[in-house]
Amino acid sequence: MNEQPxxxxxxxxxxxxxxxxxxLQGLGRVVGLDRAALDLADLDRVREVVREAKPAIIVxxxxxxxxxxxxxxxxxxRRLNAEAPGVLAxxxxxxxxxxxxxxxxxVFDGTKDAPxxxxDATNPQNVYGATKLEGEQAIAASGCAHLILRTSWVYGRRGKNFLLTMLKLGAERPELRVVADQFGAPTWSRTIAEATSHIVAQGVAADDAAWWAQRSGVYHFTASGATSWHGFAEAIFASALGERAPKTVPIPASDYPVPAKRPANSRLALDKLNETFGLSMPAWDDALRLCLGD
Structure with a gap:
């Protein structure tokens, strides 16, 4: 890699x-592409853009x-989650x-009792999970140096996510029923970005393609700790609304039917990430307070 990848x-x-x-600013020449500049559904365009940019790192x-x-x-x-990542790879x-x-x-079925x-064997229970697993497999099959970072329950101050939905509903309703028998680690989008930048910084400092090849594989990449959706909602309201918070009623997932089945256990062990990159991910509730105070 050159000095300014x-x-x-x-x-x-x-x-x-x-x-x-x-x-990622400061780690290289960052070329950011939105959907208008690169629609991943257009696989020919994906190839064209990568060949034009000649990147050292694709995120x-x-x-x-x-x-x-x-x-x-x-x-x-499938086009966005499996085929496009395969072409990028x-x-x-x-x-x-x-x-x-x-x-x-x-990508997991959620039946394991531990993180x-x-x-661990994959067994996705919905189309989203199945297509994301196909993407993982396509990347691994390509032979490129790769880091597949599995995250969970992503939220932030932009887009569509559980945090923004709860803030909206919490301001409108006196009571909310929230699923309490599915467990995972709510992960702030900024936590994901900042931890990624630490990894990229290590790779750029190494200035060696072998560094990436030696570390290629799958890593679990979430905030630390875990809660239920109900616990996540209560933490959001405690930080953001205080005494104005609605009452949150815990319910089983069976009382809130949705088209896609969700795993009951989404907890992911972070040992490999810590051992390989020296990264200690923040506690989910600490990150939430930072996000809401931002």
């Missing part, structure tokens, strides 16, 4: 891409993330770039 970032108007565009937060809609829109979800292998790609806790490790 080109870092290509997709989906920069999304909640993670927006933060990445800022966190791909763009994805089809409408989990319930994906159940009836499988082709579009092929082009990364072709030009010697490293690919950083984000995946999901939804999932990276090598």
């Amino acid at each position: 080109t870092i290509l970032v997709t989906g920069v108007n999304g909640q993670v891409g927006y933060e990445l565009l800022r966190s 791909n937060p763009a994805a089809y993330t409408a989990v319930d809609k994906a159940e009836s829109d499988e082709a579009a979800a 092929e082009e990364a292998a072709r030009c010697g770039a490293a690919l950083i790609h984000y995946s999901t806790d939804y 999932y490790a990276e090598d």
Whole structure:
């Protein structure tokens, strides 16, 4: 890699891409692309853009993330979550770039009693999880140097996410019923971006393609700790609304039917991330307070 590597970032108007565009500044020549500049559904355009940019590092937060809609829109979800990452990976292998790609806790079925490790068996229960797993497999098959970062319950101050939904509903209603039997780590989009930038900084400092190749693989990449959706909602209201907070009633997922089945256990073990990159991810509730105070 040269002294000023080109870092290509997709989906920069999304909640993670927006933060990445800022966190990666200073580590190279950051080329940020929104959907108008690069529609990942256009696979020929994906190839063309990568070949023009000649990046040393590709960071791909763009994805089809409408989990319930994906159940009836499988082709579009597969194009963005599986086929496009596969093409990015092929082009990364072709030009010697490293690919950083984000995946999901939804590749697991949620039946394990403990946090999932990276090598636990996958068994997605919905189309979104299945297409994200296909993306992981396509990247691994390409032979490019890659980091697949599985995250969970992503939220931020932009886009569509649980935090913004709760803030809106909490200001409108005296009582909310929230699922209390699904557990995971709410992860702030800025946490994802800043932790990614720490990894990129290590790779840029190493200035060696072998550094990326030696660390290629899947990593779990969430905030630390865990809660339920109900616990997440209560923490949001405690920080943001205080005495004006609505009453939150815990309910089982069976009382809130949605098209896509969610895993009951989305907790991911972070040991490999810490051992490989020396990263200690912040507690989910600490990050939430920072986000709400931002």
